Amino acid sequence: MNDPGLDKPISDSQDNEKLKGDEHDAAEEDEEAMLEPNSWWLASTAFPLIAGTFGPMASAFSLCALVVHWRVYIPPGASETTGGTEIEDPKWLIGINAAQLVIALTANFFLLLNMAQRVRFSIAQPVTIIGWYLSSFTLVGLCACASGPLLIEPRDRYAFSQAYYYAAFAAVIYFIVATLMLGTVYGAWKDYYPKEFQLTMPQRTLMLQTISFLTYLIAGAAVFGHIEGWALLDALYWADVTLLTVGLGDFSPSTHTGRALLFPFAIGGIIIIGLVIGSIRSLVLERGAAKMDARRIEKERRRIVEKVQKKTDGEILKPVTDDQAPIAPDTREEMTERDRREREFTLMRTILRRAHKRQLWISLVVWGSSTMVLWLAGAAVFQATESAQGWSYFMALYFSYTSLLTIGYGDFYPTSNSGKPFFVLWSLLAIPSLTIVISKMGDTIVKEVEDLTLWIANITILPGEKGVRSALKEGATKLSGSKIFSGRRNLFTPPGILGEMGNRDSDSEDEGEARNEPDSAAQRALGDRAENEQKGANKFAKEGKQLPEDKHEYHVLLIKEIGKVMKHLRSSPPRQYTYDEWSWYLKLIGEDEGSADLHREPNTKPTGEGKGLGTGVGQKQGNDKVPDKWSWVGERSPLMGGKEEAEWVLERLVKNLEWALEGNRRANLEKRRETPENPEGTIEEKGNEGKHMEEHGSSSSSSSQQDKGKSTSFDFKKGEGK
Structure with a gap:
């Protein structure tokens, strides 16, 4: 035996x-x-993660919309930018607003309990989705009432406060996250994945870090607003500009107490933001990238296998038996099973390398496009909100760019009641997005520049172990897509990736390149x-x-x-x-x-x-x-x-x-x-x-x-x- x-x-x-x-x-x-890998990974993991992150943000905006009145009176000769007198809201508006905030917080709470597996999926998800939809529709209705019947004539003497715009932003976010969770429930109902969340500890940590950051932001705004005599929402705008290290300079502490408290407040907030961005990088760039990599590899594998089977009638991929031994395309000699398997292994290595590289560039394009949209669309919104300052689109574009890169010259900054809340929302989205783009660039563009620099050094002043001639051949091979100087050639298949079936020297070439890198x-x-x-x-x-x-x-x-x-x-x-x-x-x-x-x-x-x-x-x-x-x-x-x-x-x-x-x-x-x-x-x-x-x-x-x-x-x- x-x-x-x-x-x-x-x-x-x-x-x-x-x-x-x-x-x-x-x-x-x-x-x-x-x-x-399947396309339902987004619905099963990414959508709940987005909802658990942005749901608390919408609740924070709803809180801002509750504690401050929605309308202000502008005296003659004054403007919205210089401030005005707040007008008390009707009690029914405050009551309904408070009720929707309680409903939204309950929805957030049930989602977190479900993710912690404390409440069943079938109970928590209806509560979460219905609660967010109710909050969204309620805020839309309140904003419609405030912009219609509640306005007082003459309208040019009145304006909406920042709280009104925070309510509008919260309504949009509630609607988006509720719709995403609806997609998650649909996928679970169709049995594409289990009806329970299997979130990892880093995923739960990201949600807790986001909640901690929003709490820290609002609490800091309340403290500094009281110390410096700022309005609460102006203090929130200042706290956002400070913790994101934009530093526009339109608000700054003027008291000794405020300046002293800035030391721990700023360093604490920056640490929390660093943790949040680190979690985003870990989840989006590692776990999400692994899933996308798996999808790309599987698609590339099927494509290449079909092409090889078509070019060689599948003989090269069939196991070698005692009575049948295929002819190696590059040597015209019979192959053993071990030789054939080695060719398969080499081909799979090439598939993995090319699929991974292609996925990196696709991911860079996707995130780069998203950041570009945030930049261009954000500039258009800032142009509209700051029309009283006479901003052109180019000026708004310049301001968005300097803020996005956290340069913050301070020569331009929003002053309107709509511009400040939008800046808070926009910056919380755009700056982490840019961080991801920079990380993606490190895996693609920066690496290509490093490789080009090393290659130039190899053929000029710092030749590597393989010599100048070998470096020139490698450069020609890469530029030609492996059509020249690519080692042994497969006679039955075209050059390139199919030729890897007959090229067993690719691994050694990679090792040679690695030896030339500084370490x-x-x-x-x-x-x-x-x-x-x-x-x-x-x-x-x-x-x-x-x-x-x-x-x-x-x-x-x-x-x-x-x-x-x-x-x-x-x-x-x-x-x-x-x-x-x-x-x-x-x-x-x-x-x-x-x-x-x-x-x-x-x-x-x-x-x-x-x-x-x-x-x-x-x-x-x-x-x-x-x-x-x-x-x-x-x-x-x-x-x-x-x-x-x-x-x-x-x-x-x-x-x-x-x-x-x-x-x-x-x-x-x-x-x-x-x-x-x-x-x-x-x-x-x-x-x-x-x-x-x-x-x-x-x-x-x-x-x-x-x-x-x-x-x-x-x-x-x-x-x-x-």
């Missing part, structure tokens, strides 16, 4: 399936989520160690190194490899294994790249077969467990998951070692029971075994498999080598 950890896939063992813990199941579910001595040492490990893996692959026959030596080998992979987890950027390294690790967990038993031709459309990535998971057919067959360029490729390669390999190695040791433990228990001195086993052994059976399920023998000479197997039930 063969051991499942040596000569057959992990998924072949029924014992192994029963030994999977909750932690491993959760990891597989996370990988499955990354494998099946520290520690980084060079890590690089040398990685290179030595790769050489060892290459040697094992070329020599066809077999696994040790002795089970204890096998355990020691697993432990040594686990130690190496654990060090790879700390690599920055994340470690990417060569094909020879992958081949070696797959052999350690029971799969042979030279055998076509578990290999398949990749699909161009999702089949839904199996679960998880690559090795280690299978499908149930009756009482048997059938292993999944997979391809490096298939939908279940280990390179397609959301995990780092070192993490993926480490989990499989650790699980394999656990199963091997568990088999050894059971073999020892059986030996003790079979000894003449203790034929029935001790009570303690029985108790330990019974407890283990309750936790992991009863053991069942693995199905036997013929040893093909690829590796040595063991029967841990008997504790003997086969």
